[in-house]
Amino acid sequence: MTVELALSDALVTGGKGAAILAxxxxxxxxxxxxxxxxxxxFPVLVLCGYSPLVANISNNIGLVGGGLSGTIGYRRELRENADLARVLLPASLVGGIAGALLLLVLPDEAFGTVVPALIAVGLLMVVAGPFVQRAAARRASAEPAEADRPAPPARRLGLLSGIAxxxxxxxxxxAAQGILVVGLLSILTAESLQSVNAVKNLLVTGVNLVATLVFMTVAWGSIDWPVVALLAVGATLGGVVGARVGRRLPPRLLRTLIVVIGTVAIVNLVFF
Incomplete structure (x- = not known):
């Protein structure tokens, strides 16, 4: 009987591990x-029985590997936008540290009601981005001298503040941090969607990295390392595949994919 119970536990554990890896x-x-x-x-970890705090922190750390492999996959586009990335990365990192510290002092439900609204705003920005960029291009062609001028201070400040x-x-x-970043960059810069996606991967990965350092420093007991390891292996492989697929998608199809997945996320958060 003891052997049967041990075998049953192993099967349950193995199934849970496979679900987390996937x-x-x-x-x-x-x-x-x-x-x-x-x-x-995150929902998979909660369904596997982990507390929201442990699931949230372990998930954040585990997905860093996917961000790194995805960022490397977009290295060509990232090199072409190195100046923009250097400007935005510090603001993103400072915000990530502040957010990680907030997680340790605020209840898990604090952002629960605003997450769907944030995703919706991000999707609207993603959709509106091409129209805003085309309008800016028309203004620049009508006044060629304007094209060489730096972005207005208000726009730069808005971009830095938004990224922070x-x-x-x-x-x-x-959740859907990347969609919000893509939306902001689509509205407030003239970069192509693939370039925006490359910068997004760097910024989101940077946030996850600094949050990981905070969690390892002040919340070590809330980290489930076997979960982190499974997520890291799966996410790293997923990041490699994602970079290969994402870089080949036409802008319109990529934008459509963002809107569809974001909409499904909103429905899932609101109704389930």
Missing amino acids: AGFWAGMINVVVGSGTLVS VVGVYGGYFG
């Missing part, structure tokens, strides 16, 4: 292509 792969792939993988992996706020959200929970 969730990590899917989340890593989605994060690179779109940016809402936490909406896959999204970083806070990412350090706290991070």
